[in-house]
Amino acid sequence: MAGLELLSDQGYRLDGRKPSELRKVQARMGVFTQADGSAYIEQGNTKALAVVYGPHEVRGSRSKALHDRAVINCQYSMATFSTAERKRRPHGDRKSSEMSLHLKQTFEAAVLTSLYPRSQIDIFVKILQSDGGNYSACVNAATLAVIDAGIPMRDYVCACSAGFVENTAVVDLCHAEESGGGTVMSLALLPRGGQVALVQMDARLHQDHLDALMEAAMTACRSLGQVLDGVVRQHLQEVSVLTAE
Amino acid sequence: MAPGFKTAEPLEYHRSFLKENCRPDGRELGEFRTTTLNIGSISTANGSALVKIGNTTVICGIKGELTCPPSDAPNKGYIVPNVDLPPLCSSRFRPGPPSEQAQVASQFIADVIDSSNVIQKEDLCIEKGKLSWVLYCDIICLDYDGNLLDTCVVALLAALKNARLPEVTINKETDLAEVNTDKLHHLNVSKHPVSSSFSIFDNTIVIVDPTVEEETLSTAMMTVVTDEDDRLCMLHKPGGSALSGEKLQDCISRAVTRHREVSKLIEKVMDSFEPDK
Numbered sequence: 001m002a003g004l005e006l007l008s009d010q011g012y013r014l015d016g017r018k019p020s021e022l023r024k025v026q027a028r029m030g031v032f033t034q035a036d037g038s039a040y041i042e043q044g045n046t047k048a049l050a051v052v053y054g055p056h057e058v059r060g061s062r063s064k065a066l067h068d069r070a071v072i073n074c075q076y077s078m079a080t081f082s083t084a085e086r087k088r089r090p091h092g093d094r095k096s097s098e099m100s101l102h103l104k105q106t107f108e109a110a111v112l113t114s115l116y117p118r119s120q121i122d123i124f125v126k127i128l129q130s131d132g133g134n135y136s137a138c139v140n141a142a143t144l145a146v147i148d149a150g151i152p153m154r155d156y157v158c159a160c161s162a163g164f165v166e167n168t169a170v171v172d173l174c175h176a177e178e179s180g181g182g183t184v185m186s187l188a189l190l191p192r193g194g195q196v197a198l199v200q201m202d203a204r205l206h207q208d209h210l211d212a213l214m215e216a217a218m219t220a221c222r223s224l225g226q227v228l229d230g231v232v233r234q235h236l237q238e239v240s241v242l243t244a245e
Numbered sequence: 246m247a248p249g250f251k252t253a254e255p256l257e258y259h260r261s262f263l264k265e266n267c268r269p270d271g272r273e274l275g276e277f278r279t280t281t282l283n284i285g286s287i288s289t290a291n292g293s294a295l296v297k298i299g300n301t302t303v304i305c306g307i308k309g310e311l312t313c314p315p316s317d318a319p320n321k322g323y324i325v326p327n328v329d330l331p332p333l334c335s336s337r338f339r340p341g342p343p344s345e346q347a348q349v350a351s352q353f354i355a356d357v358i359d360s361s362n363v364i365q366k367e368d369l370c371i372e373k374g375k376l377s378w379v380l381y382c383d384i385i386c387l388d389y390d391g392n393l394l395d396t397c398v399v400a401l402l403a404a405l406k407n408a409r410l411p412e413v414t415i416n417k418e419t420d421l422a423e424v425n426t427d428k429l430h431h432l433n434v435s436k437h438p439v440s441s442s443f444s445i446f447d448n449t450i451v452i453v454d455p456t457v458e459e460e461t462l463s464t465a466m467m468t469v470v471t472d473e474d475d476r477l478c479m480l481h482k483p484g485g486s487a488l489s490g491e492k493l494q495d496c497i498s499r500a501v502t503r504h505r506e507v508s509k510l511i512e513k514v515m516d517s518f519e520p521d522k
Contacts, residue, residue: 032388033300034335034457045288049387051333059339075340077331080383081290081306091340124333126385128304129287 006165006180014177015044019170022160022220023133025227027140029148029235037149041141044174045131050141052149054121064120069113071120074103076138078127099135102198106139106159106188109197112152121151132175133161135186135200140228147232155190157197158224162187162217164209169216187217191225194218256462263450270456275499277441277454278392280507282399282514284407292408292432296400299456300390302334305400306383307408311422314370314377322369322377326354328384328397335389335457346393353481354384354397357470361438361478364405368433371413376422378410380432391456394468394481398440403511407518408432438478439507440470441500448486453499469500473508 007013017023023044032038037052058065065071076099077091089096107123123145125138139159146153162171164183178184185201196218205213251258251269262269272278278299287293290306297303314321328350332338343351358364369378382404384397409429416423444455444463455463465485470478477497482488 032302032334033390034388035333047287049333053336056336075332079287079304079306079385080327080381081287081293081308084289086308086310086381122332124331126331126333126387129289131289 006177006182007168007170011168013170015174017172019165019168020216020220022172022223023174025140025224027144027228027231029144029231030239035145035149037145037147037151039141039144039148041137041144043133043137043140043172045129046133046137047127047129048134048137048141049126049128050138050145051124051126052121052142052145052151053124054149055116055119055151056122058118058120065118068117070111070116070118072104072107072111072113072123073120074100074107074123074125074142076100076103076125076127078130078134082127082130099138102135102200103138103142106157106198107142107146109195110143110153110155110157110190111146112154115152121146130175132173132178136160136172136188136224139188140224143228144231148235155192155195156225156228157188158191158221158228159186159188159198160217160220160224161185162213162220164205164213167209169209169213171216171220183213185213185217187214187221189218189221189225191222255458259446259459259462263446263452268452268459272454274450274452277503277506278456280399280510282403282510284403284514284518291410292404292406294400294403294407296396296403297388298392298396298399298454300388301386301392301396302388303384303386303393303396303400305385305397305404307404308381308383309378309408309410310381311371311376311413311424312379314374318366319374320370321366323379324358324364324366324369324382325379326358326382326384326401327351328354328386328393330386330389330393334386338389349483350384350393350397353394353468354382354401357398357438357440357479358401361436361470361472363402363434363436363438364432365435371422372415376413376415378413380408389457391458391460392442392454395440395442395454398438398470399507399511402434402437402439403514405432406434406511406515436472436478437504437508437511438470438472439500439504440468440479441496441503442466442468443496443499445486445488451488451492451496453503467496469497471497471500471504473504475501475504 027041136159183203188198292307412428445465
């Protein structure tokens with residue numbers, strides 16, 4: 001099948017990266033004033049915003065409140081201009097609902113919800129520009145936003161996508177690589193303990209390759225974890241300089 | 246003492262400042278917050294702009310699609326604005342269908358586009374009766390701290406000026422449209438409307454550019470839209486307390502001054518913008 005060559009003979013990808021190379025990550029915390037915690041992340045051309053409200057009283061029906069821990073409510077949406085074709089239904093469609101559920105499950109594993117019984121934590125994520133790795137950008141942005149809100153977590157949650165092209169594991173896929181038809185796996189990891197919060201893959205993959213793919217994804221997540229850690233420390237430094245007497 | 250007083254008696258708190266002719270954040274009654282503008286950041290959109298007035302942050306993305314022109318106006322295209330107030334911009338908005346405020350804002354922007362003629366709809370027509378552009382202007386509020394309408398209008402204007410549409414020709418033989426993405430044209434923005442919002446306190450004091458706390462405590466809101474010929478495009482005063490004729494005149498003159506400030510800002514940003522190929 002002619003078309004885009006996802007991996008060239010010299011081992012370079014479409015945008016010139018090596019298979020195990022991540023895209024450039026730029027992130028900022030505390031970007032919005034109305035929210036309790038907020039963060040903005042750019043992974044290559046994918047731009048994601050995450051905003052956290054809470055912990056606060058459970059909105060809507062009181063019956064949803066859990067007696068021993070907090071309820072995490074996530075909403076994922078994409079801006080209508082975020083994709084090359086205008087997205088007609090930014091939220092409420094099946095893909096967005098599935099993503100929201102995945103985010104909720106990921107953060108229930110990481111946030112110490114038992115400290116806030118009978119309350120609710122809202123995590124809203126918005127994709128402003130989509131170029132592959134939507135789930136990963138959302139998880140990374142949401143991690144920074146939850147830290148900015150001061151809600152305790154077990155560990156950073158870092159996510160990365162990985163694929164298998166011509167017997168090589170490639171990480172941090174861009175849109176062209178994701179829609180190329182090969183295997184795409186999303187992994188969310190808590191780096192310090194090496195615990196996997198979420199793994200999702202819907203494509204055919206020979207089970208011999210699974211180890212290599214998981215290993216590549218986990219290494220990428222760990223590097224992302226270090227980047228996020230650097231961002232948090234720098235933000236704290238800036239804030240402490242501003243608030244110092 | 247001040248934070249406790251502010252939460253317990255917000256109206257008295259604001260009144261004590263207004264008596265001294267200033268506001269809690271240190272501004273004068275007629276002073277706008279710092280306005281910042283960033284254009285062209287979203288490459289998947291044909292044009293984009295991110296505007297901050299104080300803390301209120303709004304992003305506007307323009308996407309062009311091809312369609313048949315309306316049957317009652319075969320030489321015109323469409324401009325479809327939409328203002329979205331998602332729950333992430335403020336805790337007062339819940340997830341679900343667009344709130345009343347979002348719908349009012351969308352209609353306001355549609356009225357501004359129509360009344361100010363910012364883009365001639367005839368320019369959007371490619372072939373009369375067969376093919377025209379429809380410009381979807383999606384405005385998303387990211388941080389709601391009062392004065393949404395002004396920020397939306399500036400974002401829309403900047404995004405329209407930044408937008409570049411590919412050249413479209415109709416192949417005479419196949420009668421199909423051919424889009425040439427290598428040749429991009431800017432939109433012809435004929436007028437530059439700028440809005441200024443005011444809120445009225447206690448039926449008498451008029452302040453400019455209210456924050457969200459001032460908006461909730463005000464007795465009336467008003468928005469004035471002017472264009473560069475110092476003409477009035479729109480006056481929007483949805484009920485509330487009455488306003489005397491001379492106060493209204495003051496507001497209009499303040500709006501005209503504001504127009505000059507915003508036009509200078511937009512020009513400066515457009516001049517310094519270098520599109521990356």
